[in-house]
Every structure is written in structure tokens, then in C-alpha cells.
Amino acid sequence: MVDSSNQTITQEAPPLDELKTGSPPFTSLVQQLTQIVGQANILYNADELLVYECDGYIVDKSAPDIVIFPISTEQISAIVKLCNQFNVPFLARGAGTSLSGGCLPIGGGVMIVLTKMKQILEINLRDRYAIVEPGMVNLHLTNALKGTGYHYAPDPSSQGSCTIGGNIATNSGGPHTLKYGVTTNHVLGLEAVLPDGSIIELGGPTAETPGYDLHGLYVGNEGTFGICTKAIVRITRDPESHRTMLAVFQTIADATRAISAIIAAGIIPSALEMMDHGIIQAVEEAFHFGFPLDAGAVLLIEVDGLEIALDEEVRQILEICESCNVREIQRADTPEERQLIWKSRKQAFGAIGRLSPSYCTQDGVVPRTRLPEILEFIEATSKKYNMRIVNVFHAGDGNVHPILLFDERDQEQIQKVLEASEEILEKCLELGGSVTGEHGIGVEKINFMSRIFNETDLDTMETVRNIFNPRQICSRDKVLPQHQADEKAGVVQSHPARRAPH
Amino acid sequence: MSPTHSGSLEEFVPASQTELSRFMTDNAEAAPKQLFSVGGRTSLSVCCPASQSGTLICMSQLNRVIDYPVRDMTITVEAGMRLDQLTEIVSAEGQRLPIDVPQSNRATLGGVIATNTCGPRRFSYGTIRDYVIGISAIDGEGNLFKSGGRVVKNVAGYDLSKMLVGSLGTLAVISQVSLNLRPKPETMSMVWFAFESFQNADRALEAIVTSGTRPTAVEYCNSKAARQIAAESRSELPSEHQIVCVCYEGPANVVNWQAERIREEWKEFSPLSSQIVEAEKATRLYNAFTEYQTSSDDPVTLKAVVLPSQMMKFVEAATELNIAVQAHAADGIVFGHLPDSASSLEDVQQILKQLQKAISPQTAHLTIYQCESEWAESLPLFCAAPPGWSLMQQLKQALDPQQLLNSQRFAELVEA
Ligand SMILES: Cc1cc2nc3c(=O)[nH]c(=O)nc-3n(C[C@H](O)[C@H](O)[C@H](O)COP(=O)(O)OP(=O)(O)OC[C@H]3O[C@@H](n4cnc5c(N)ncnc54)[C@H](O)[C@@H]3O)c2cc1C
Ligand SMILES: Cc1cc2nc3c(=O)[nH]c(=O)nc-3n(C[C@H](O)[C@H](O)[C@H](O)COP(=O)(O)OP(=O)(O)OC[C@H]3O[C@@H](n4cnc5c(N)ncnc54)[C@H](O)[C@@H]3O)c2cc1C
Numbered sequence: 001m002v003d004s005s006n007q008t009i010t011q012e013a014p015p016l017d018e019l020k021t022g023s024p025p026f027t028s029l030v031q032q033l034t035q036i037v038g039q040a041n042i043l044y045n046a047d048e049l050l051v052y053e054c055d056g057y058i059v060d061k062s063a064p065d066i067v068i069f070p071i072s073t074e075q076i077s078a079i080v081k082l083c084n085q086f087n088v089p090f091l092a093r094g095a096g097t098s099l100s101g102g103c104l105p106i107g108g109g110v111m112i113v114l115t116k117m118k119q120i121l122e123i124n125l126r127d128r129y130a131i132v133e134p135g136m137v138n139l140h141l142t143n144a145l146k147g148t149g150y151h152y153a154p155d156p157s158s159q160g161s162c163t164i165g166g167n168i169a170t171n172s173g174g175p176h177t178l179k180y181g182v183t184t185n186h187v188l189g190l191e192a193v194l195p196d197g198s199i200i201e202l203g204g205p206t207a208e209t210p211g212y213d214l215h216g217l218y219v220g221n222e223g224t225f226g227i228c229t230k231a232i233v234r235i236t237r238d239p240e241s242h243r244t245m246l247a248v249f250q251t252i253a254d255a256t257r258a259i260s261a262i263i264a265a266g267i268i269p270s271a272l273e274m275m276d277h278g279i280i281q282a283v284e285e286a287f288h289f290g291f292p293l294d295a296g297a298v299l300l301i302e303v304d305g306l307e308i309a310l311d312e313e314v315r316q317i318l319e320i321c322e323s324c325n326v327r328e329i330q331r332a333d334t335p336e337e338r339q340l341i342w343k344s345r346k347q348a349f350g351a352i353g354r355l356s357p358s359y360c361t362q363d364g365v366v367p368r369t370r371l372p373e374i375l376e377f378i379e380a381t382s383k384k385y386n387m388r389i390v391n392v393f394h395a396g397d398g399n400v401h402p403i404l405l406f407d408e409r410d411q412e413q414i415q416k417v418l419e420a421s422e423e424i425l426e427k428c429l430e431l432g433g434s435v436t437g438e439h440g441i442g443v444e445k446i447n448f449m450s451r452i453f454n455e456t457d458l459d460t461m462e463t464v465r466n467i468f469n470p471r472q473i474c475s476r477d478k479v480l481p482q483h484q485a486d487e488k489a490g491v492v493q494s495h496p497a498r499r500a501p502h
Numbered sequence: 503m504s505p506t507h508s509g510s511l512e513e514f515v516p517a518s519q520t521e522l523s524r525f526m527t528d529n530a531e532a533a534p535k536q537l538f539s540v541g542g543r544t545s546l547s548v549c550c551p552a553s554q555s556g557t558l559i560c561m562s563q564l565n566r567v568i569d570y571p572v573r574d575m576t577i578t579v580e581a582g583m584r585l586d587q588l589t590e591i592v593s594a595e596g597q598r599l600p601i602d603v604p605q606s607n608r609a610t611l612g613g614v615i616a617t618n619t620c621g622p623r624r625f626s627y628g629t630i631r632d633y634v635i636g637i638s639a640i641d642g643e644g645n646l647f648k649s650g651g652r653v654v655k656n657v658a659g660y661d662l663s664k665m666l667v668g669s670l671g672t673l674a675v676i677s678q679v680s681l682n683l684r685p686k687p688e689t690m691s692m693v694w695f696a697f698e699s700f701q702n703a704d705r706a707l708e709a710i711v712t713s714g715t716r717p718t719a720v721e722y723c724n725s726k727a728a729r730q731i732a733a734e735s736r737s738e739l740p741s742e743h744q745i746v747c748v749c750y751e752g753p754a755n756v757v758n759w760q761a762e763r764i765r766e767e768w769k770e771f772s773p774l775s776s777q778i779v780e781a782e783k784a785t786r787l788y789n790a791f792t793e794y795q796t797s798s799d800d801p802v803t804l805k806a807v808v809l810p811s812q813m814m815k816f817v818e819a820a821t822e823l824n825i826a827v828q829a830h831a832a833d834g835i836v837f838g839h840l841p842d843s844a845s846s847l848e849d850v851q852q853i854l855k856q857l858q859k860a861i862s863p864q865t866a867h868l869t870i871y872q873c874e875s876e877w878a879e880s881l882p883l884f885c886a887a888p889p890g891w892s893l894m895q896q897l898k899q900a901l902d903p904q905q906l907l908n909s910q911r912f913a914e915l916v917e918a
Contacts, residue, residue: 128810149711182655208807209867211888211890212897213618214890216664217664219664263685306715398574398655436656437653437657453649453658457647458659460647
């Protein structure tokens with residue numbers, strides 16, 4: 001049994017394996033969980049569980065033994081306490097759009113799905129915060145704020161489906177992070193059920209709370225510090241106006257020079273997204289936006305702010321683009337034209353489907369000025385492996401998303417994708433960057449951790465995790481490599497299949 | 503406040519991160535002594551109470567630039583770098599760290615991070631936590647660890663920098679940081695408004711939420727604070743009244759347009775007077791606001807963090823107690839300087855009690871920000887246990903198991 005101080009655990013519980021396949025302890029656990037959430041909110045038949053065997057990262061699969069849909073913090077606390085009692089691992093799942101296998105239930109166990117906890121608990125405009133349940137879909141918060149003059153700024157490309165709890169766990173970014181920051185910059189406080197079942201509050205609605213910034217530490221924990229059950233998030237004034245442009249360049253080098261020059265001029269665009277030659281071709285084939293097929297790169301540039309400020313910013317941007325040999329600039333003068341420009345960016349992934357049966361989206365980061373080098377390297381890698389790689393990404397942040405195109409029916413190609421991805425990420429590190437800007441380590445990139453951090457760094461991170469999750473019972477074998485016991489984890493990258501776009 | 507140490511304090515001045523780490527490892531292994539990291543010593547008496555003995559780790563020589571890729575707008579520096587040094591280096595490139603730091607000619611980056619110092623501009627730019635993208639630090643046992651990196655977007659591993667920001671040097675000595683920088687705006691200006699009634703000032707502050715302008719800072723002061731700020735900045739604030747001061751930054755035409763516009767918008771709140779203060783004078787006034795929060799002539803400085811909508815209630819109560827009040831109003835961060843008449847510990851405790859009545863314990867936090875050294879040990883730093891307190895204690899225990907880093911301070915000052 002577990003006591004609430006999260007220390008004493010009497011190991012009367014059977015090992016996990018015995019819990020499976022209708023064993024008496026399994027039946028007992030199911031019964032007790034059912035008492036907590038009701039028959040309608042629990043799944044444990046093998047075929048029903050299949051949907052939950054992976055998230056947006058479909059390379060590895062491992063089904064949970066039980067999937068449960070709580071509707072309150074108290075239910076989650078009770079579920080977690082039972083899991084401790086039965087010595088069963090558990091983990092949280094939001095919308096399951098993770099691209100790094102964050103929702104992979106390694107070793108099975110109980111998956112706690114939060115999509116039924118999706119209420120807005122409070123919106124306070126004067127004090128500029130909203131309190132929401134963790135299963136709330138990101139975009140729904142902004143929709144609920146429409147007309148108030150406020151919105152929720154973090155906007156991952158998956159915002160139409162991903163949840164705020166998932167965003168907090170992964171510290172999500174998006175096209176607008178260049179100006180507005182990532183999720184952690186917008187979280188004021190939260191409530192969480194710790195892995196021992198106790199309920200805690202961190203931070204709060206005020207601008208700051210005394211003591212250590214534990215909610216800041218919590219953001220980006222990838223589900224390993226317990227389950228977020230409530231979030232207090234900052235809401236942001238809508239910009240009065242925006243200007244959107246598409247700049248077409250002959251070469252990637254010119255486009256990346258323009259990126260650095262715009263920012264060096266003191267302009268922080270609200271979005272600065274790049275599409276390379278390969279993706280332009282695909283988009284043009286699919287949607288006929290009128291992009292020149294021989295262009296090396298296209299930049300989507302958006303500035304926002306007060307109406308009175310924008311024309312001057314646009315003038316400067318045009319001048320900079322000119323000095324970087326821009327071939328042509330399309331400006332959106334109406335909301336419809338703006339939408340059309342954004343459509344070319346947002347539908348880029350849809351267009352890839354026409355190019356290849358499968359694709360794999362990577363997520364590396366380099367300092368902005370090293371973009372030409374990493375893009376050159378990606379091109380060289382593409383040649384080396386004789387594999388098409390296209391790029392559409394958050395250029396202003398140096399966050400590249402090379403998309404490797406392949407056919408997952410061909411084992412040899414799969415191997416090549418793995419090797420090419422590895423080389424590209426290595427190169428990101430060599431250029432002073434990181435192997436993930438927004439998708440997280442999860443299980444996908446766990447092997448990179450010991451290349452980025454030394455043993456002391458990892459030990460310190462482990463020490464910190466142990467404060468929240470001393471038994472490693474919550475979201476096992478994620479993020480830190482020390483705990484990746486291979487055979488238990490069953491995480492062997494077999495094949496990188498088609499991954500969700502971004 | 504000048505530190506007065508009755509205990510015996512040695513000094514250690516490391517010349518490198520490695521040397522510091524070795525020193526701390528050695529210390530942890532043999533008859534460990536208490537360690538107090540210090541930067542500019544602008545707040546030493548608060549965090550290092552008089553009766554302590556141990557070793558001061560002086561960070562002043564760890565002040566180098568490690569890497570400044572200008573066009574990436576990031577910089578990596580050692581934590582002992584003074585804020586004015588940093589400002590000078592990045593300013594030459596048209597960049598800045600948009601954090602207001604009092605006594606920036608002494609305060610160090612490590613100190614700013616350890617205390618989570620911020621000023622008026624936090625309304626639009628956030629705090630230092632929003633700019634630290636990578637951090638290195640050494641824990642009580644001498645382990646040198648890092649998290650983050652040098653790129654602006656990175657989610658590899660846990661964000662240990664958040665844990666260290668505001669940790670008051672109790673978890674680790676911060677040795678090196680990577681920061682995200684911002685472009686320096688072309689100009690700034692301010693508009694001050696004088697209000698007779700708390701109610702009108704409050705209505706004006708509420709209107710910030712829907713203003714057609716986008717202020718970078720919104721400062722409030724009651725008349726007692728206004729007098730001092732006016733004197734300090736040599737400006738003509740009508741100091742017999744409360745003042746709300748709205749600041750704008752950006753291109754000159756945009757700044758000017760906003761300053762005019764807010765005056766229009768706020769007519770309906772019947773200010774007694776208002777004035778636009780431009781560039782140079784505005785900077786002086788702005789600096790006075792930044793410095794005033796740590797002005798150290800008063801026996802005690804309090805800091806209250808409340809919801810902006812609850813702020814005026816607290817301000818009224820404080821004003822009645824003859825406290826000089828300044829606030830980063832749109833964020834609900836209030837500094838109160840107690841009058842000289844609060845001449846004994848009992849007086850101060852009495853005032854604290856009164857003030858506590860004016861705030862709601864769920865959504866407001868009162869802390870002692872600075873006080874006379876001889877009271878430092880008797881006044882609680884936090885007036886109530888913050889949310890997550892037991893986790894905080896565990897964190898402290900895990901990173902500093904021998905309780906060597908500024909420990910008494912952290913442990914004793916909480917009246918849970
Ligand atoms: C088309 C597409 C586009 C994308 N674009 C972006 C992008 O622009 N930027 C970006 O950052 N990411 C992007 N992603 C990745 C993904 O959407 C984000 O990581 C998102 O935050 C995941 O949210 P979710 O609700 O789907 O979480 P899930 O996938 O369900 O879970 C992700 C992780 O969070 C944990 N978790 C979920 N909820 C909780 C909770 N309440 N408490 C504790 N832990 C929890 C899970 O255990 C898991 O580790 C994209 C993905 C797709 C498929
Ligand atoms: C409890 C407290 C809260 C404060 N809050 C604010 C605030 O909200 N706003 C504001 O404007 N000012 C605040 N200050 C004042 C602030 O300390 C100074 O403005 C300045 O930032 C401190 O820099 P310094 O280099 O002079 O630090 P010092 O006065 O030398 O040290 C201050 C604190 O920081 C720690 N410290 C210094 N360097 C390091 C390092 N490298 N690693 C780890 N710890 C270190 C010290 O141990 C000490 O606890 C606060 C001061 C204190 C003591």
C-alpha cells in the first residue's frame with residue numbers, strides 16, 4: 001500500500017505480468033477502477049486497446065492494459081493510488097498527437113486519457129488568465145476568447161486537436177513562438193496529481209509566487225512528473241492588425257540571409273516560416289498557388305502589432321528582401337489573401353502525400369545563422385542516401401523539420417531513413433543546436449540524451465525527477481536514458497513510418 | 503544596506519567554473535562549511551543574515567563573455583557579469599536584455615537570476631526566466647551541471663533553469679548562463695496621470711485591458727512614493743497625488759501616437775492632470791521607478807504580489823498605514839516601504855498583520871524584501887508557505903543534502 005507521503009510502499013502487489021490476461025489481480029484492479037469512473041469510462045478488451053498502442057509516433061507500439069477516462073482530479077488521484085497499490089505503471093494521454101512517443105505505455109499498465117476533462121473553469125480578462133482543464137483542445141481556448149480581444153498565444157500546428165495538458169507536458173511551440181514564446185512563457189500555475197496520488201498546486205494566477213518556480217520546472221517534463229489536472233494560463237492581447245507576405249528567393253542562402261537581416265534590423269516578425277524547393281514543387285502541384293517551380297525557397301513573413309506601426313515594418317522587410325535578391329514578393333491585402341498564403345504553409349504536409357507513400361518529420365534546431373549550413377547538409381544527406389528530403393519549418397527560431405520521403409514497405413529504405421535522421425540531428429548538435437525544438441525526447445530520441453548532456457547533468461535531472469516520481473511508476477522509461485532498460489522497454493526503433501505532419 | 507556579519511566569513515574568489523566546482527567538492531567532503539554565493543552584494547544582508555559564519559563565494563571574477571553570436575541574438579556569459587557590463591556589450595549591437603535591474607552597476611546576472619529581479623517592463627517583456635535558455639550551476643556537493651543550451655528553442659531534458667531562477671542561491675551556485683536577447687527599441691516615452699481617488703486610478707488601470715495602445719510598463723505610486731520618485735528623478739510629478747505612469751517603446755511615431763491616444767482614452771477617468779514625458783526625461787523617471795523598489799533607507803521593504811484587480815484594495819490599506827507604495831500595476835506587484843516610525847520589530851509585525859488582512863491568502867503573497875539586518879532573522883521572508891512548499895523542501899534536500907547553500911535563510915524564514 002502507498003501512503004500519501006509517497007515513501008512507504010509495501011510490495012504485496014504482484015509483478016505486473018501476473019496482472020495481465022484476466023488474472024485475479026487484474027480483475028480486481030479493473031473492478032476497483034470501474035468503481036471510480038463507471039463502466040462507460042474504462043476499456044480493457046484487447047481490440048479496444050489497439051487504438052492506444054501508439055501516438056503520432058508510430059514506429060513503436062505497445063498497448064496499455066487498461067485505458068481510463070476520468071472526469072475529475074479526485075478520480076485521477078484515486079486511480080493513481082490504485083496503480084501504486086497494484087504496482088502498475090500508468091501514464092497520461094491527451095490527444096495523442098505526440099511525435100516522439102510520449103504516450104507509449106512502455107510495459108503496459110494504465111493509460112489515463114484526459115479528453116473528458118475539457119472545461120474552461122474561469123476566464124479573467126482583467127487579470128489576464130484563464131483556468132482550464134488539461135484535456136481542453138488548444139484551439140478551443142482561443143475560440144472561446146474570440147471577441148474579447150484576447151487569445152491563447154501558443155499555437156502548435158496541431159492546435160486543432162492537441163490538448164493544453166499535452167502542450168504543458170511537452171512545452172509546445174508553433175509558428176508564432178518567435179514573437180510570443182513557447183508554452184512555458186504562458187503558464188502561470190497548475191494543479192497536478194503526483195505519481196503517489198497526492199494533489200498539489202504549483203504557482204497560481206498571480207504574476208509570481210514565492211519560492212522555487214516549480215510550475216516552470218514542471219512544464220516540459222513529458223508526463224514524467226505526474227498528471228496535470230488543471231492549468232492556469234496567461235492570455236494575450238490580440239494584435240490590432242497584421243501584414244502577411246510571401247517572398248520568393250532563388251536560393252536558400254538568400255532566403256536565410258533575409259531571415260537574419262530582418263531580425264537584426266530589430267523587427268521580430270510574428271511568423272517567419274520557410275518552404276524549400278522540394279516542398280514548393282509539391283504544394284504547387286497540389287494546389288496551384290502560382291509559386292515559380294524553379295524557386296529555391298519561399299518565406300512566409302507575418303508581422304503584427306499596432307496598425308500605425310506596420311507599414312514601416314513592411315517597408316523595411318521589403319527593402320531587406322530586395323537586398324537579399326528576392327525574386328518576387330506577394331502581399332496579402334485582404335483577409336482572404338492572407339488566408340490563402342497561410343494555406344500554402346498549412347497544407348504543405350497534405351501535399352507531401354502526393355510525393356511519397358511514407359514520410360518522417362524530424363525536429364532539429366540550429367542557431368538561426370547556421371540555417372544555410374544545416375540545409376546544405378540536409379541536401380548532401382539526401383544525395384548520399386539517394387532519398388528525397390524536403391523542408392518546411394519555423395525558420396525564425398532555427399527549428400528545422402526536414403521531411404524524409406520513403407516507402408515503408410521497403411526495409412532498406414527504412415534503414416536509410418534512420419541513418420539519415422541520425423546524421424542530420426548529429427549535425428544540428430555539431431552546429432550548436434539541439435535534437436528537438438518542440439516534439440520532445442519521449443522514447444524516440446532518448447539515445448541522444450547522453451550525447452547532449454554528461455553524466456552529472458543527467459544525474460541532476462534524475463534527482464529532480466525523483467522528487468516528483470521516485471518509483472518511476474509514472475510514464476516509465478521516458479526522457480532520461482538511465483532508465484531505459486531495453487528488454488523491458490521494448491523500445492527498439494523498428495521502422496520510422498509515415499509520421500504526422502507539422 | 504551594508505552587510506554586518508558578526509560570524510566569521512571567509513572569502514573565496516574563483517577564477518573559473520572548474521575551480522569553483524573543485525572548491526565546493528572539497529568543501530562538501532571535509533568538515534563542510536556554509537557557503538554564500540554573492541554577486542554585487544546589493545542584497546547581501548537579506549540573504550546572508552548577520553550571525554552566519556562560513557565562506558562567501560564571490561562571483562566577481564567569473565564575468566567573461568563565453569560566446570556572443572550577435573546575429574543569433576543570444577549570448578553566453580559567466581554569472582558574475584554585472585548588468586551594466588552586459589548592457590554595454592549587447593547595446594553596441596543594438597540589442598538588450600529587457601529586464602530592469604536596480605543598481606545595475608553592481609548587481610550581477612547570477613544575483614538577478616537568483617532573486618528573479620524584475621522591474622516595470624515585466625508587463626510586456628516578462629522576467630529573466632523568459633530569457634534564460636541555458637544554465638550551468640554547481641550544487642552543494644560540487645557537481646557542475648547544465649540544462650538547456652544556446653538555441654532559443656529546445657526541449658531536450660528538464661528545464662532546470664526555471665528551478666534556479668528565484669532560488670536565492672539555495673540550490674546551487676549559478677556559474678554560466680545563455681540568454682535570449684531582444685532588439686533595442688528606437689525610443690521610449692511616458693505619460694503620467696495624477697489621480698485624486700483610488701477608485702478613479704483603479705478604473706484607469708482596468709482600462710489597460712481594452713486600451714487601443716500597447717504599453718510596455720504601467721507604474722503606480724501613492725503620493726508618498728511619488729514625492730520620493732519625483733525628487734530622485736528631478737521631474738515635475740504632482741506629488742501630492744497618486745500617479746499612474748504608462749510607458750511606451752518603439753519607433754518614435756508609434757510611441758507618440760500611443761501617448762496621445764492614452765490621454766484621450768483616460769479623460770473619462772477624470773485625472774487631475776496628465777503629461778507626456780519624452781525620451782531623456784522619461785528615461786530618468788523610468789530609472790527612478792526601477793531603483794525605488796529597492797530603495798534601502800527605509801526600515802523594511804515589503805513586496806506583495808496580488809491580482810491586478812485586487813491591487814487597489816491593498817494599496818489603500820498600505821497607504822492608510824503611512825507606507826510609501828510603488829507598484830508594477832498591470833502585474834499586481836506592489837512594493838511597500840515602511841515609514842521610519844516603524845522603529846521596532848513589534849511595530850513591523852503589527853503592520854504586517856494589518857496588511858495581511860487586506861489580501862486574500864489564496865491569490866496574494868506578501869514577502870519581506872529587505873529589512874534592517876538586526877531584524878533579518880526574526881522576520882519571515884515569505885509570510886506564508888507558498889504552493890508546493892513540501893516539494894520545494896524536498897528539492898532543497900536533494901540538491902543540497904548537507905544544507906550548505908544559504909540554508910538557514912530558506913528554511914527558517916517560512917512560517918508554514
Ligand atoms: C500535425 C501535427 C502538428 C504538430 N505541430 C506541432 C507544433 O507546431 N509544435 C509542437 O510543439 N508540437 C507539434 N506537434 C506535436 C504535438 O502536437 C505536441 O507535442 C502536443 O503538445 C501534444 O499534445 P497532446 O494533447 O496530443 O498530447 P499527447 O500526445 O497525448 O501527449 C504528449 C505527452 O504529454 C503527456 N501528457 C499529455 N497530457 C498530459 C497531462 N494532462 N499531464 C501530464 N502529462 C500529459 C503524455 O504523457 C505524453 O508524454 C504536432 C503534431 C502533429 C500530429
Ligand atoms: C530575497 C530577495 C528578493 C529580491 N527580489 C527582488 C525583486 O523581485 N526585484 C528586484 O528588483 N530586486 C530584488 N532583489 C534585489 C536583487 O537582489 C538585486 O537587485 C540584484 O539582482 C542582486 O544582484 P547582486 O549581484 O547584487 O546579488 P547579491 O546581493 O550579491 O546576492 C543576492 C542573492 O543572490 C544570490 N546569488 C548571487 N549570485 C549568485 C550566483 N551566481 N548563484 C547563485 N546565487 C547567487 C545570493 O546568494 C543572494 O541570495 C531581491 C533581493 C533579495 C535578497
